[in-house]
Amino acid sequence: MSDQNTATQPSTSVLSKLRAFLKSSLFAKSTIILVGTLIIFLICAAAITPVRYQLSIGMVPPHTIAASRDVVDEITTEQNRVQAALAITPTYRYQEGITDQVLHQLEAVKAELDGVRQYAMTLPDYGPTRHYSAQELQEAGDMITLATFRDFQLITLMNASQNSFEELFASLTQAVRNTMQGHITQGQETIAISSIMQIIGYRTSVSLLQNVALPVLQAIIMPNMVIDEEATAQARQDARDAVEPVVYKQGQNILVRGTGRIKANELEMLNTLGLLSNNRVDYLPYLGTLGVVFLSLLAMMVAMRLLWPRLFNRMPSLILLYMVLILVCALCYFFKAIQLPYAAPLVLMPMLIVLLMGAIPALLATVSGAIIAAFMLGTGGTSPQEMYTLLTMFLLSGAAIITILGRRTLRSMIFVAGLVAAIVSFLTVTGIGLVATVDRSVLLERALWAGAGSMISALLCLAIQPLLETLFNLPTPNRLYDLSSPNHPLLRRLMLEAPGTYHHSVILANLAEAAAEAIGADALLARVGAYYHDIGKLKQPLWFRENQIGTSNIHDGADTKTSVSMITGHVTAGLALAKQYRLPYAIQQIISEHHGSTLVSYFYSKALKESSSDNVVVEADYRYPGQKPRTAESAIIMLCDTVEAAVRSMPSLAPHEVRRFIGDLIKGKVDDDQLSDSPLTLRDLDLIREACATVLHGVFHERVEYPAPPQHTSLRGQLMGALSGTYPAARRPRKQDDDTPTKQST
Numbered sequence: 001m002s003d004q005n006t007a008t009q010p011s012t013s014v015l016s017k018l019r020a021f022l023k024s025s026l027f028a029k030s031t032i033i034l035v036g037t038l039i040i041f042l043i044c045a046a047a048i049t050p051v052r053y054q055l056s057i058g059m060v061p062p063h064t065i066a067a068s069r070d071v072v073d074e075i076t077t078e079q080n081r082v083q084a085a086l087a088i089t090p091t092y093r094y095q096e097g098i099t100d101q102v103l104h105q106l107e108a109v110k111a112e113l114d115g116v117r118q119y120a121m122t123l124p125d126y127g128p129t130r131h132y133s134a135q136e137l138q139e140a141g142d143m144i145t146l147a148t149f150r151d152f153q154l155i156t157l158m159n160a161s162q163n164s165f166e167e168l169f170a171s172l173t174q175a176v177r178n179t180m181q182g183h184i185t186q187g188q189e190t191i192a193i194s195s196i197m198q199i200i201g202y203r204t205s206v207s208l209l210q211n212v213a214l215p216v217l218q219a220i221i222m223p224n225m226v227i228d229e230e231a232t233a234q235a236r237q238d239a240r241d242a243v244e245p246v247v248y249k250q251g252q253n254i255l256v257r258g259t260g261r262i263k264a265n266e267l268e269m270l271n272t273l274g275l276l277s278n279n280r281v282d283y284l285p286y287l288g289t290l291g292v293v294f295l296s297l298l299a300m301m302v303a304m305r306l307l308w309p310r311l312f313n314r315m316p317s318l319i320l321l322y323m324v325l326i327l328v329c330a331l332c333y334f335f336k337a338i339q340l341p342y343a344a345p346l347v348l349m350p351m352l353i354v355l356l357m358g359a360i361p362a363l364l365a366t367v368s369g370a371i372i373a374a375f376m377l378g379t380g381g382t383s384p385q386e387m388y389t390l391l392t393m394f395l396l397s398g399a400a401i402i403t404i405l406g407r408r409t410l411r412s413m414i415f416v417a418g419l420v421a422a423i424v425s426f427l428t429v430t431g432i433g434l435v436a437t438v439d440r441s442v443l444l445e446r447a448l449w450a451g452a453g454s455m456i457s458a459l460l461c462l463a464i465q466p467l468l469e470t471l472f473n474l475p476t477p478n479r480l481y482d483l484s485s486p487n488h489p490l491l492r493r494l495m496l497e498a499p500g501t502y503h504h505s506v507i508l509a510n511l512a513e514a515a516a517e518a519i520g521a522d523a524l525l526a527r528v529g530a531y532y533h534d535i536g537k538l539k540q541p542l543w544f545r546e547n548q549i550g551t552s553n554i555h556d557g558a559d560t561k562t563s564v565s566m567i568t569g570h571v572t573a574g575l576a577l578a579k580q581y582r583l584p585y586a587i588q589q590i591i592s593e594h595h596g597s598t599l600v601s602y603f604y605s606k607a608l609k610e611s612s613s614d615n616v617v618v619e620a621d622y623r624y625p626g627q628k629p630r631t632a633e634s635a636i637i638m639l640c641d642t643v644e645a646a647v648r649s650m651p652s653l654a655p656h657e658v659r660r661f662i663g664d665l666i667k668g669k670v671d672d673d674q675l676s677d678s679p680l681t682l683r684d685l686d687l688i689r690e691a692c693a694t695v696l697h698g699v700f701h702e703r704v705e706y707p708a709p710p711q712h713t714s715l716r717g718q719l720m721g722a723l724s725g726t727y728p729a730a731r732r733p734r735k736q737d738d739d740t741p742t743k744q745s746t
Contacts, residue, residue: 036322418458500546536574
């Protein structure tokens with residue numbers, strides 16, 4: 001039984017780890033990345049998949065078909081190579097001893113012919129006009145082995161006189177010797193024989209010349225200049241190799257609709273490209289596409305991890321990034337399908353991402369997206385020069401978009417950015433086209449479509465950006481501007497139901513904005529976060545001192561635990577209100593972190609004084625149950641919130657005293673370990689101190705005390721003098737509730 005329990009424990013542990021991994025954020029983020037990459041790959045694969053045609057030789061082309069990549073016209077190339085090889089003259093070499101061999105052969109043939117003549121003389125009734133039987137001619141022919149004689153030639157030989165025969169061979173011997181002294185080229189033996197026949201023809205009868213001399217010469221004449229087979233084969237191979245392949249470049253038309261008839265070489269090229277209906281699927285282009293997509297997105301994610309790690313903090317940001325990439329790839333596929341690649345709205349990507357996420361992710365996504373889109377639009381039917389043009393156009397116009405919208409994010413600037421991108425796209429396509437000597441009419445059409453694509457991107461951005469902004473509840477500048485309006489329901493309630501808190505939030509917003517600008521954080525987010533950081537006080541506004549106008553302090557009659565629970569509870573209540581009104585997550589984070597886990601020191605000290613041996617005070621019960629600040633904006637609001645409340649209790653507001661006091665407050669937060677999770681540096685803390693001191697000096701600045709008006713002047717005269725400038729206005733006494741420093745707000 002114990003063995004079974006021991007065996008089941010490891011399996012249970014593995015399953016629990018697997019369940020934990022499947023529920024983890026790492027698994028969710030990995031799934032988003034993998035699914036997004038797969039969808040982008042499928043879109044790119046669909047874009048590079050060629051249309052297949054059913055064609056045959058002799059058909060009139062029903063479509064205009066361009067080469068999807070560089071392809072060699074193998075049939076035409078082979079024909080050109082064969083012609084080049086045949087045009088090469090054979091290489092000859094002189095063969096020694098051929099003359100002696102031919103003369104020796106001539107003597108041997110003469111000996112056989114002498115034997116035939118001797119045989120004829122032994123026959124009865126031999127004479128110059130004798131007729132021979134077939135058997136006699138057969139026996140005579142069998143005696144000749146070195147030459148070929150027909151019956152009529154044998155008759156001429158056997159009936160010739162001895163003198164004629166001897167004179168013939170004497171002439172042949174001399175003529176052959178003289179002819180063989182020259183060059184007899186292989187394949188030109190007939191020319192040599194004709195030359196010898198002409199030389200001996202003057203002294204030889206026609207019958208002996210044609211019937212005896214000709215077959216003898218045909219049997220003995222051999223060339224002394226023979227073909228060098230190895231050298232000739234090498235020369236012909238060199239000629240074949242020198243022939244350049246006939247190549248149809250990517251984008252070049254193989255067939256033109258309605259022009260001519262389809263030839264064998266054209267059909268073979270289409271077959272090589274896999275554009276015929278009976279072709280098998282070539283998986284290599286899809287593997288290449290997968291490699292381009294995977295490496296581009298991998299480089300983007302690695303760069304994001306290094307330069308903009310906040311992308312991985314929240315899954316909605318990751319989902320948004322891939323949604324924009326998928327949307328733009330789908331639009332590029334659509335524009336390629338309608339054969340308008342230059343009008344593809346790729347700059348929609350930097351427009352949306354810079355407005356929704358920021359300049360750094362927009363720049364990184366633009367580089368990867370431009371590579372993928374240029375590959376997708378430039379594969380299959382376009383030249384590498386067009387792919388380079390598309391890539392350059394997308395990168396330059398995207399950089400222009402990020403430069404403009406990265407600084408001014410108002411929606412009115414989207415159209416301006418689109419116009420600038422259109423000009424950049426037009427000039428880029430025109431410039432590269434002029435260098436590449438593209439046809440002027442084609443170049444102008446491409447440049448106009450490129451500009452139109454940027455304007456289309458601007459229009460799509462105006463329509464899509466608000467939808468994504470609302471769907472993902474993003475703290476975009478436009479959204480933050482809307483939230484900063486005093487007419488927002490929460491701010492309106494805060495102004496009417498908790499005016500003291502509202503006044504505190506306004507001053508805090510000024511402090512936070514100045515501090516954020518000083519250290520390079522998001523100043524607009526800091527300001528708007530300050531407006532909403534205390535909205536939880538709307539639940540019980542009178543429990544907070546700044547809202548107790550004209551009433552007694554409600555904490556005087558409450559025990560410390562109740563007071564602490566009411567005070568610290570405004571963080572949870574504020575977070576609930578923020579979710580109810582769908583405030584962006586960044587503002588919700590500020591609400592939950594602006595107090596961190598700080599100690600409510602006033603009530604903690606009071607509890608210690610009231611404690612007894614039976615009632616032990618636990619410090620953790622008097623701390624905020626929140627998360628420590630994890631962003632620069634949350635940390636800034638924590639510090640500025642403390643500074644704004646505490647400075648009011650200072651007896652002296654001299655600038656150097658304020659700076660020293662603010663430094664002590666910041667040091668207290670550092671010593672309390674409240675800033676350990678924030679990205680602030682010591683230099684940032686110094687800059688925050690200076691920014692807060694400068695703003696507070698403006699808030700609590702001194703005024704000149706005006707003298708009282710003369711006593712004899714009537715009230716009407718005093719008022720008229722004040723209005724006309726004759727008398728200075730009387731200084732209004734300071735009110736305790738407005739300007740007099742008070743104790744630190746709880």
